[in-house]
Amino acid sequence: MNKSSLIFVIALLSASVATAQSTAPQYGQCGGQGWSGATTCPSGWSCKYSNDYYSQCLPGAASTTTSAGGGGGTTTTTGGGGGGTSTSTAAGGSSTLAPGYSFIRAVEAPNFHKYLQSEVLNTASDAVLGEPGNAAQFQITGGQLIQNAAGKNLYAIVEPLVDTTVKKLKVTWSTTPATSGTFVFSGDTVEWSNPTITRPQNNAWLICPDAAGHLDLYVNLGPYSYQTPAGCADETIHAYTGATATA
Structure with missing residues (x-):
């Protein structure tokens, strides 16, 4: 192979690699x-x-x-x-993710791939983790964590801190936006912060079953995976953008 042919082959291979890497x-x-x-x-x-x-x-x-x-x-x-x-609008609890939305799920045991939703689907009720088939869809906009509940917005509300000995704050859904605290995605991880509350980790959450077995979501005010309140499990929760909510 002469030099000109060799240069042509190398250029062709380089173009093929660049094309593969661009997709x-x-x-x-x-x-x-x-x-x-x-x-x-x-x-x-x-x-x-x-x-x-x-x-x-x-x-x-x-x-x-x-x-x-x-x-x-x-x-x-x-x-x-x-x-x-x-x-774009997505039906809450849909198995197909709408553009611009994310599912949110836990990735640690004992709640591996349980998905964020309302305790009573599409209503202003407790924020819980549940099965993929009922997974809600979310955006974070202007510091608000917003659930699309069958075309209507529900906003995540963190209960106020009224006792400094409390180690967790319950999360519920409301038809009106939160007036304190800020939700953000850090990478794919959901964080919550409030300038009046000091936390070791802004991405630390707790899942604490209620008397009926619902997996209630709480903000963890203590250190992650240390001094965990009795009956609760430490969790981080993450955006998931697969086409469907999967177990």
Whole structure:
């Protein structure tokens, strides 16, 4: 092989490698703040926004959604490369994730892959973990954790701290936004903070069954996995953007 032919083959191989690296795998990450990997999805798949830090290749063609802009107006994002808050509506408890939403689930025993939802589905009731078939869908916008409950917004409310000896604060759902505390996604992990409350870890949660066996969600005010209140389990809870909620 002469030198010219060798150079041509090397260039062809390099182009093939670059093309392969420019396409994310099915269900792989394709966008988000700080993401430097592939942003193109395979044919028949599109890059769907989950949160500011994570977008994922999911089945289906790209769709255009109206998103909240940073200056009081609106911007339009197509497919979701890692920005914007989708205004698409999903049915609460749907097994198919809507663009711009995330499931939220625990990833540790004894509540592995239990999903966040309302104790009484789609209503302003206690925040609990439950089975994948009833998984609700969520956005975090403006510090509010918002559940799409059959097309209506429910807001996560953390009970106020009235006794400094208390080690946990219960989370419920309300039809009106929270007036204190801030929810954020840190990567895919859900955190809650309040400037008047000091916590060792903002991503520490507790799951404490009630008398009826419902897995109630609490903010953990103590150290994670240490001095855990009796009957409770330490958990972190995470966004999950697979097409369906899976066990």
